[in-house]
């Protein structure tokens with residue numbers, strides 16, 4: 140097991156997937172990436188999750204994000220299950236699912252939490268930027284399907300704050316006011332944020348979203 144923390148380079152690997160052999164870093168290229176594990180093929184919650192990711196294809200593409208799933212099932216299991224996902228979720232899964240039968244990738248990314256389940260991966264999410272740095276890690280239990288709207292929201296925040304000196308407040312959604320980074324002095328504000336700002340407290344300064 141390795142510990143992966145925010146800001147670390149996402150460990151690279153070469154592995155089998157439903158779409159053939161993949162070298163993770165080469166596959167990512169210049170894109171952002173979401174690597175997410177699920178406990179097992181042919182299970183109900185996972186079926187809805189992968190169907191949802193497929194349905195959000197255009198939302199991920201708009202944000203230059205590639206998605207890749209993982210479980211410890213094999214390639215032929217993935218390929219059979221994809222047909223079920225497409226049929227039941229009325230979509231087309233065209234992103235790869237890693238076949239991690241030897242648990243190489245799930246061990247590398249610490250996706251098996253033995254006190255939850257000794258053999259199956261939990262619902263881990265890693266968001267990786269184009270420099271291959273890990274920008275977000277979330278872990279959900281098997282019993283709770285993920286909210287992919289939240290992952291899109293987080294990507295919007297990560298991409299915004301990567302290029303502008305702002306942070307996003309609680310429950311922020313794309314289009315709403317942002318917090319000016321504490322590292323920005325009041326003197327710098329007019330040049331950096333020409334749309335204006337509101338000082339609620341000296342340490343809490345709001346500005347319209349700068350990239351709109």
Ligand code: BEZ
Nearest residue numbers: 178182183184185281282
């Ligand atoms: C599911 O995807 O439905 C599931 C998988 C493993 C444990 C519980 C639920």
